[in-house]
Amino acid sequence: MKFGTKAIHAGVRPDPSTGAIMTPVYQTSTYVQPSPGQHQGYEYSRTHNPTRTALQKNLAALENAKHGLCFASGLAAIDAVLKTLRPGDEVVSTNDLYGGTYRLFTKIFEPYDIRFHFVGMGDPAAVEAAMNERTKMVWVETPTNPTMRIIDIAAMSTLAQKYQALLVVDNTFASPYLQNPIDFGAGIVMHSITKYIGGHSDVVMGALCCNDDDLAEKLAFIQNSCGAVCGPQDAFLVLRGIKTLHLRMQRHCENGKAIAQFLKDHPKVNHLYWPGLESHPNHAVAQRQMRDFGGMIAFDLHENQREKAFQILERTKLFSLAESLGGVESLIGHPASMTHASIPKADRENIGVVDSLIRLSVGIEDEEDLIEDLRQALN
Ligand SMILES: *Cc1c(COP(=O)(O)O)cnc(C)c1O
Numbered sequence: 001m002k003f004g005t006k007a008i009h010a011g012v013r014p015d016p017s018t019g020a021i022m023t024p025v026y027q028t029s030t031y032v033q034p035s036p037g038q039h040q041g042y043e044y045s046r047t048h049n050p051t052r053t054a055l056q057k058n059l060a061a062l063e064n065a066k067h068g069l070c071f072a073s074g075l076a077a078i079d080a081v082l083k084t085l086r087p088g089d090e091v092v093s094t095n096d097l098y099g100g101t102y103r104l105f106t107k108i109f110e111p112y113d114i115r116f117h118f119v120g121m122g123d124p125a126a127v128e129a130a131m132n133e134r135t136k137m138v139w140v141e142t143p144t145n146p147t148m149r150i151i152d153i154a155a156m157s158t159l160a161q162k163y164q165a166l167l168v169v170d171n172t173f174a175s176p177y178l179q180n181p182i183d184f185g186a187g188i189v190m191h192s193i194t195k196y197i198g199g200h201s202d203v204v205m206g207a208l209c210c211n212d213d214d215l216a217e218k219l220a221f222i223q224n225s226c227g228a229v230c231g232p233q234d235a236f237l238v239l240r241g242i243k244t245l246h247l248r249m250q251r252h253c254e255n256g257k258a259i260a261q262f263l264k265d266h267p268k269v270n271h272l273y274w275p276g277l278e279s280h281p282n283h284a285v286a287q288r289q290m291r292d293f294g295g296m297i298a299f300d301l302h303e304n305q306r307e308k309a310f311q312i313l314e315r316t317k318l319f320s321l322a323e324s325l326g327g328v329e330s331l332i333g334h335p336a337s338m339t340h341a342s343i344p345k346a347d348r349e350n351i352g353v354v355d356s357l358i359r360l361s362v363g364i365e366d367e368e369d370l371i372e373d374l375r376q377a378l379n
Pocket residue numbers: 073074075076098100101141145170172173191192193194195204205206
């Protein structure tokens with residue numbers, strides 16, 4: 001089955017009691033048993049809920065995985081992955097990780113004696129230099145935030161296998177429409193559903209997908225034991241959102257391309273970060289592992305001053321100034337004072353997060369209107 005058909009049909013079936021075509025919101029905590037231990041697969045909603053089950057199956061299908069698990073947020077999903085580790089274990093990760101993931105690694109798990117190495121993953125030799133017999137996990141995020149670097153998933157998979165480490169890919173920025181990391185050797189794919197998969201800026205949720213049965217059992221045990229599950233109403237909203245994921249992503253990509261072309265030739269724009277540009281340093285890797293290039297764009301200004309960026313951020317009318325990404329509406333943000341504010345200036349400038357850097361999450365409005373909005377704000 002192809003992607004759009006899976007998005008609409010995988011994991012869902014008409015409700016057996018009424019024929020309702022949409023999976024109902026099973027707003028229930030428990031399930032009646034005719035006799036102790038006799039049940040239809042559902043005993044208590046922390047462990048299993050039919051609305052969540054439908055969503056988990058659908059997500060697994062979109063990621064070409066056997067198993068899917070949903071959590072209360074993207075970070076709750078990441079937390080569950082890290083709980084498979086033990087004191088003394090080491091993780092090698094990219095050095096421009098999502099800020100919340102970095103905080104979880106360093107502030108919560110480092111005190112439990114798990115060691116993290118943050119390296120530039122453009123160079124496999126640098127990654128290998130950080131690996132040893134205690135390396136149990138390689139954590140990749142691609143494209144990275146906010147400068148859209150692309151990490152070669154297949155190359156990281158080869159390295160992870162050599163050290164018998166688990167490769168985890170945070171696929172939030174790409175969505176399963178653009179990239180399926182399991183096809184390139186990832187052991188776990190992680191999503192912040194909050195972003196493209198939910199797509200309507202109305203739900204916070206996370207997910208994990210994997211193929212290995214033992215690993216899936218371990219993660220399901222953690223999901224149930226720690227209890228950071230999503231509720232049935234949210235699962236319903238996400239199931240509804242997924243039905244248009246392919247259409248939304250197609251438009252995000254078209255609009256992203258049009259805006260990248262507009263910005264590329266704009267006299268005020270200095271660096272432009274979008275993996276679809278032939279001049280992007282990782283364009284070839286992006287072409288290899290992604291189906292298209294998405295709607296996440298960042299750029300900085302020749303006049304590299306915070307005030308110049310702020311003027312633009314305050315003047316856009318369609319692009320709303322807000323955290324988050326991946327919704328139908330276009331958003332604009334200032335990484336240096338928003339997502340990357342806690343990173344020391346020199347460190348963030350090393351990864352391109354200068355004072356004039358602006359990040360766009362290009363929505364699915366009409367491209368002419370979006371370009372006009374940027375044109376007037378830049379002037
Ligand atoms: C938002 C985000 C997360 C965290 O997800 P939440 O749903 O906000 O907990 C993790 N990784 C990336 C790349 C994100 O953009």
